[in-house]
Amino acid sequence: MKKKVVSLFVLGVASLILVACGNTGGKPEDMNEEIYNYGVSAVETTEEYLNADITADEADNKMDTLEQSANSIETDEMIDKSVQASINLLAAQFRTLSYNSIDDNISDSDLNDLRDARDDLKETLNME
Numbered sequence: 001m002k003k004k005v006v007s008l009f010v011l012g013v014a015s016l017i018l019v020a021c022g023n024t025g026g027k028p029e030d031m032n033e034e035i036y037n038y039g040v041s042a043v044e045t046t047e048e049y050l051n052a053d054i055t056a057d058e059a060d061n062k063m064d065t066l067e068q069s070a071n072s073i074e075t076d077e078m079i080d081k082s083v084q085a086s087i088n089l090l091a092a093q094f095r096t097l098s099y100n101s102i103d104d105n106i107s108d109s110d111l112n113d114l115r116d117a118r119d120d121l122k123e124t125l126n127m128e
Contacts, residue, residue: 025125025126025127025128026126027125027126028079028124028125028126030077030079031077031079031080031083031125032073032075032077032080034069034070034073035070035073035075035080035083035084036083036125038066038069038070038083038087039070039083039086039087039121039124039125040125040127041062041066042063042066042070042086042087042090042121043118043121043122043125043127045059045062045063045066045090046059046090046114046117046118047118049094049097049114050111050114050115050118055101056094056097056098056100056101056106057098057101059094059097059098060091060094060095060097060098063087063090063091063094064091064094064095066087066091067087067088067091070083070084070087071084071087071088079124082124083121083124083125086117086120086121086124087121089117090114090117090118090121093110093113093114093117094114096110097110097114
């Protein structure tokens, strides 16, 4: 009897581990591969800026390219349009940051907005 209980317990734990491993993220099923990759690049660019690895101007230039590339893809999928809109938002925020960096006038509020937009995009891309 004790062996059956232990076996059932081990089976239950193994099942939970398998279920948890199945939700590790990755590209959402209905998302266009190119748009997904542009979204991941937008997250990475944002993190490079927040980690002070690149300047606001460099991030602005990268985001401008990503924005143009992502928006050039025709799609009817809502999830793709959501990623395109998130990239557009991040690009607009980097334009503002780039402009404000001229006067060293980047506020905590600007950075928090940037983090929030990045986090929303990460959630859409299943990166969290």
